[in-house]
Amino acid sequence: AQDRYASIREKPAETMCGTVIRLDMNAGLMADLPSLEGSGAEGVGLFRTELQFLIRNSVPRRSELAALYRRVLDAAKGKRVVFRTLDIGSDKVLPYMKPQDEPNPALGWRAIRVGLDKPGVMRMQLQALIRAANGGPLSIMFPFVATYSEYQAARAQMDKAMAGEEKLGHLLPSTLEIGAMLETPSLAFAPNQFFDDVQFLSIGGNDLKQFFFAADRENERVRRRYDFLDSGFLTFLERIVDRSAASNTSLSFCGEDAGRPVNALCLAAIGLRVLSMRPSSIGPVKHMLRKHNLSEVKAVIDQARDRGDQSVRQAVTDYLLTK
Numbered sequence: 001a002q003d004r005y006a007s008i009r010e011k012p013a014e015t016m017c018g019t020v021i022r023l024d025m026n027a028g029l030m031a032d033l034p035s036l037e038g039s040g041a042e043g044v045g046l047f048r049t050e051l052q053f054l055i056r057n058s059v060p061r062r063s064e065l066a067a068l069y070r071r072v073l074d075a076a077k078g079k080r081v082v083f084r085t086l087d088i089g090s091d092k093v094l095p096y097m098k099p100q101d102e103p104n105p106a107l108g109w110r111a112i113r114v115g116l117d118k119p120g121v122m123r124m125q126l127q128a129l130i131r132a133a134n135g136g137p138l139s140i141m142f143p144f145v146a147t148y149s150e151y152q153a154a155r156a157q158m159d160k161a162m163a164g165e166e167k168l169g170h171l172l173p174s175t176l177e178i179g180a181m182l183e184t185p186s187l188a189f190a191p192n193q194f195f196d197d198v199q200f201l202s203i204g205g206n207d208l209k210q211f212f213f214a215a216d217r218e219n220e221r222v223r224r225r226y227d228f229l230d231s232g233f234l235t236f237l238e239r240i241v242d243r244s245a246a247s248n249t250s251l252s253f254c255g256e257d258a259g260r261p262v263n264a265l266c267l268a269a270i271g272l273r274v275l276s277m278r279p280s281s282i283g284p285v286k287h288m289l290r291k292h293n294l295s296e297v298k299a300v301i302d303q304a305r306d307r308g309d310q311s312v313r314q315a316v317t318d319y320l321l322t323k
């Protein structure tokens with residue numbers, strides 16, 4: 001399937017109206033890295049570090065992690081890699097972590113909440129990342145941040161790790177970008193200071209959609225009940241786009257929907273300029289973006305919303321059929 005798109009692999013994801021969308025890929029294992037060249041992705045917009053923890057039966061050592069992250073950076077050959085710190089709990093249970101008996105794991109003690117309450121593993125991970133960068137650029141994002149204060153606390157851990165590594169004589173990253181995933185609705189309503197302070201944001205649409213509609217992404221009975229192109233959800237996403245733009249904060253979208261061509265086109269139409277997806281989606285999404293004009297798609301979305309359509313999907317699909 002990848003070959004169908006070979007002719008556009010080296011071309012930009014430039015729409016008919018001349019807007020260039022950056023397409024990154026999601027990864028989590030060393031085995032994913034060769035796709036960086038094959039898919040035409042510009043970088044790794046989301047590196048899920050928990051996969052390395054999930055495939056073992058004991059906590060990895062800091063030196064092992066540093067070596068692994070170094071291999072990831074080497075394989076990326078200078079392309080940007082955004083490492084997401086450990087996102088465990090909920091659906092991702094570590095074999096060596098005491099299982100938590102929680103009535104609602106998706107709303108429970110997970111991701112950055114664990115990292116802030118039991119900072120040992122996160123500190124080790126941050127140190128390993130600094131060592132892996134070895135004086136080069138480093139991008140890190142924290143998962144599941146629900147409030148500005150959680151971001152500040154996570155950021156403080158990073159500052160502490162930097163100071164500690166410097167004292168030990170390790171090289172510090174040449175540039176350091178610290179971002180947050182926006183995957184809880186509360187963060188979309190954080191104070192302006194948060195949007196000004198955070199260096200970049202990435203919308204985790206899988207979780208954000210689950211919480212917006214209160215529909216468990218793991219539950220087959222409800223997970224497809226609400227459309228990603230629901231008018232209200234798009235309006236919500238647009239608000240995040242506007243708030244990020246007002247603060248000049250770079251924003252990407254890294255949930256599965258970024259890799260679905262029609263959804264990706266609508267994301268671009270409401271203002272997203274960076275999409276991160278599984279490598280096999282880069283070709284189909286690029287193909288879709290290159291054929292369309294964002295202002296036309298935006299007008300179709302706006303008309304559908306004004307008419308009161310529950311979802312804009314029908315209107316957008318009809319429009320695409322006329323093209």
Ligand code: PEP
Nearest residue numbers: 183204205206207254255
């Ligand atoms: C998301 O929630 O959209 C996301 C990218 O993270 P994950 O799927 O790993 O929860």
Ligand code: MG
Nearest residue numbers: 183204206207
């Ligand atoms: Mg998530």
